[in-house]
Amino acid sequence: xEKRVRFRSLWLPWLLLAxxxxxxxxxxxWPAAQALxxxxxxxxxxxxxTEFVGLENFRRLFADELYLDSFRITAIFSIxxxxxxxxxxxxxxxxxxxxxxxxxxxKTLMVWPYAVAPAVAGVLWLFMFAPSIGMVSFxxxxxxxxxxxxxxxxxxxxxxxxxxxxxQISYNFLFFLAGLQSIPKSLIEAAAIDGAGPxxxxxxxxxxxxSPTTFFLLVINIVYAFFETFAIVDAAxxxxxxxxxxxxxxxxxxxGFKGMDLGSSAAQSVVLMVxxxxxxxxxxxxxxxxxxxx
Amino acid sequence: MVERRPALSILTHVxxxxxxxxxxFPVYVTFVASTQTAEAIVQAPMSLIPGxxxxxxxxxxxxxSDKGAGSAAPVGRMMWVSLVSALTIAIGKIVxxxxxxxxxxxxxxxxxxxxxxxxxxxxxxxxxxxxSPTYQVVSDLGMLNTYAGLTVPLIxxxxxxxxxxxxxxxxxxxLAEAARMDGAGPMRFxxxxxxxxxxxxxxxxxxxxFIYGWNQYxxxxxxxxxxxxxxxxxxxxxxxxxGDAVNEWNLVMATAMLAMLPPALVVLLMQKWFVKGLVxxxx
Numbered sequence: 055x056e057k058r059v060r061f062r063s064l065w066l067p068w069l070l071l072a073x074x075x076x077x078x079x080x081x082x083x084w085p086a087a088q089a090l091x092x093x094x095x096x097x098x099x100x101x102x103x104t105e106f107v108g109l110e111n112f113r114r115l116f117a118d119e120l121y122l123d124s125f126r127i128t129a130i131f132s133i134x135x136x137x138x139x140x141x142x143x144x145x146x147x148x149x150x151x152x153x154x155x156x157x158x159x160x161k162t163l164m165v166w167p168y169a170v171a172p173a174v175a176g177v178l179w180l181f182m183f184a185p186s187i188g189m190v191s192f193x194x195x196x197x198x199x200x201x202x203x204x205x206x207x208x209x210x211x212x213x214x215x216x217x218x219x220x221x222q223i224s225y226n227f228l229f230f231l232a233g234l235q236s237i238p239k240s241l242i243e244a245a246a247i248d249g250a251g252p253x254x255x256x257x258x259x260x261x262x263x264x265s266p267t268t269f270f271l272l273v274i275n276i277v278y279a280f281f282e283t284f285a286i287v288d289a290a291x292x293x294x295x296x297x298x299x300x301x302x303x304x305x306x307x308x309x310g311f312k313g314m315d316l317g318s319s320a321a322q323s324v325v326l327m328v329x330x331x332x333x334x335x336x337x338x339x340x341x342x343x344x345x346x347x348x
Numbered sequence: 349m350v351e352r353r354p355a356l357s358i359l360t361h362v363x364x365x366x367x368x369x370x371x372x373f374p375v376y377v378t379f380v381a382s383t384q385t386a387e388a389i390v391q392a393p394m395s396l397i398p399g400x401x402x403x404x405x406x407x408x409x410x411x412x413s414d415k416g417a418g419s420a421a422p423v424g425r426m427m428w429v430s431l432v433s434a435l436t437i438a439i440g441k442i443v444x445x446x447x448x449x450x451x452x453x454x455x456x457x458x459x460x461x462x463x464x465x466x467x468x469x470x471x472x473x474x475x476x477x478x479x480s481p482t483y484q485v486v487s488d489l490g491m492l493n494t495y496a497g498l499t500v501p502l503i504x505x506x507x508x509x510x511x512x513x514x515x516x517x518x519x520x521x522x523l524a525e526a527a528r529m530d531g532a533g534p535m536r537f538x539x540x541x542x543x544x545x546x547x548x549x550x551x552x553x554x555x556x557x558f559i560y561g562w563n564q565y566x567x568x569x570x571x572x573x574x575x576x577x578x579x580x581x582x583x584x585x586x587x588x589x590x591g592d593a594v595n596e597w598n599l600v601m602a603t604a605m606l607a608m609l610p611p612a613l614v615v616l617l618m619q620k621w622f623v624k625g626l627v628x629x630x631x
Contacts, residue, residue, distance in 0.1 A: 057453055057454060057517070057521060057524070059521045059524040059525045059528070060455060060456050060524075061454050061455055061524075061528070061533075061534035061537070062455075063455065063534060064457075066451075066455065066534060066535075067451040067452075067455035067457045067460075068451075070447040070450055070451035071448050071451045071452075071463055073444045073447065073448075074444045074445070074447070074448040074467060074504055074509065075448075075463065075467075077444070077500065077501070077504040078466065078467060078504045080485060080489075081482060081485060081486075081501040081504065082470045082473050082478075082504060083466075083473075084481075084485060085481035085482040085484070085485055086473050086477075086478050086481070088478075088481035088484065088485075089477075089478050089480070089481050092480075092481070142367075145363065145367075146363070146364065146367045149359075149360045149363045149364050149367075150364060152356075152357075153360060153361070153364065160364050160368065162616065162619065163368045163371070163372070164367070164371060165615060165619065165622070165623075166612050166616060167371055168559070168615060168622075168626075169559055169563075169608065169611035169612040169614065169615040170375075170563075170608050170612070171562070171563035171565060171581040171607060171608075172563065172565065173563075173565040173581050173582065173584065173585055174563075174604050174608055177584055177585070177588065177600065177604055178374040178375070178377070178378055178604060179374060180588075181377070181381065181597060181600075181601065182377055187390050187394070187597070189377065189393040189396075193393070220371070220374065223371065225626070228623060228626060228627075229627075232627065246351055252353075252356060281474055281477075282476075284476060284565070284566050285566060285581075288565070288566075288569075288585065289584075289585050289588075303476045306476070306477070306479055307479055307566070310479055310480040311479070311480070311483075311570070316480060319479075319480055320480065320481070323478055323479065323480070323481075326476065326477040327473065327477045327478075330472050330473070330474065330477060331472045334471055334472050
């Protein structure tokens with residue numbers, strides 16, 4: 055779509071664009087180019103000399119057990135976060151959609167965790183599950199389950215998954231509720247007249263009609279689990295115990311800032327860029343489809 | 349509701365109330381912990397009834413008068429840093445996005461589409477994937493430990509630019525035509541016609557971007573090394589120094605409550621704009 059009416063000026067549009075362009079050039083494209091460049095270079099420990107090594111950094115990276123492990127951990131983490139987050143939110147949204155009075159109250163009570171910073175979410179859950187003082191870990195011990203996320207990798211993974219799902223649930227909930235409310239009531243009523251119960255109606259009408267929303271949330275939740283959960287991991291487990299919760303983003307940060315392995319960190323950045331680009335393309339192709347069919 | 353089924357209605361409310369309780373539980377625990385003494389918390393399990401240290405704990409974290417194991421910087425200062433950064437990021441993003449969208453929609457000039465795509469592509473370059481080189485740039489520019497360093501690199505916004513572009517495209521051409529006939533220049537039109545029309549989008553974006561700015565963690569972690577430039581979200585992490593029992597959890601939790609308060613208030617008080625912003629920025 056284009057405007058028929060335009061203003062004429064040789065310099066004004068450039069001036070208007072200048073601030074945004076300056077920022078993206080200096081803080082986005084230049085660093086991204088640097089990452090690409092560093093990913094094909096090798097720097098010695100003192101940073102005094104660099105040499106071009108081609109794809110050596112990438113070859114080393116994908117031969118590295120730890121890196122492949124981190125991929126596996128990130129995959130498990132994302133699937134758990136997206137899966138649990140989406141199903142829980144869907145359950146709550148379906149029930150909230152049934153409520154007539156008090157619907158707004160439930161909605162208000164569900165939306166506010168969106169405002170909690172991921173780092174704060176991490177600290178909150180860390181406190182509840184702290185092995186020696188946390189109250190939930192105390193209850194778990196009383197129930198015969200010895201929780202210790204400082205020693206047990208699975209416990210640590212469970213901890214960050216819970217914190218990440220908790221933080222994201224209001225987002226998923228709002229989108230599902232909006233999706234549910236846009237389903238025409240006449241469809242549901244017709245099915246009810248034909249004798250379909252609530253359970254049957256959900257699986258044959260509501261769930262299929264919600265599939266665009268579900269797919270959209272799946273992509274968003276995976277992006278969230280990949281990139282925005284750094285703060286949760288850093289606050290709750292610092293990637294430990296061992297390397298049980300070192301997701302990819304945490305590893306880039308750790309190798310670049312603590313390990314000072316610039317070549318490897320840059321190569322990891324490039325791999326992550328490829329992942330974001332893929333996910334964004336998937337997301338926008340889907341959005342285009344939605345526009346066509348709506 | 350299509351049919352009347354009392355059992356299902358009861359189940360509905362049970363599930364929803366359970367959901368709300370589970371969602372609220374971590375924050376309740378945090379609040380209770382923030383009103384206890386450090387000793388009361390360490391005796392597991394902590395009582396679930398609020399203690400009597402509310403004023404003490406909050407006063408002591410706000411002024412930083414406590415000497416705990418971790419960092420004891422005054423949280424009042426951190427809240428200020430967070431507020432300034434969040435406001436700068438939110439307002440900055442809205443202003444530069446409005447201007448670029450205006451340029452892209454209402455002017456014809458060389459490379460117009462190229463610039464639009466260049467802005468759009470930044471969606472695919474989140475901070476997380478370019479950590480080290482961006483840090484390098486900011487440090488070369490001498491922007492470490494400054495408000496500029498905390499905010500300027502986060503001000504570019506593909507989503508906001510995209511949103512305003514879409515909105516401007518729906519504004520009737522007749523308005524611009526009429527403005528031109530009346531002799532108004534482009535900036536006059538922008539200020540007197542477009543801006544008032546964009547009010548709701550601006551409010552919606554402000555809510556989302558304020559929360560985004562307030563909740564930043566990775567970026568401040570990189571560019572601040574002085575306690576007086578820590579935003580509160582990051583300051584909490586610094587307060588957790590070592591093992592479970594060493595930390596003064598009552599103070600950590602009081603800080604966590606303070607860190608949650610402003611964005612939660614923004615969401616609750618501006619709920620209508622918040623939902624609108626959330627849905628629109630993801631289109």
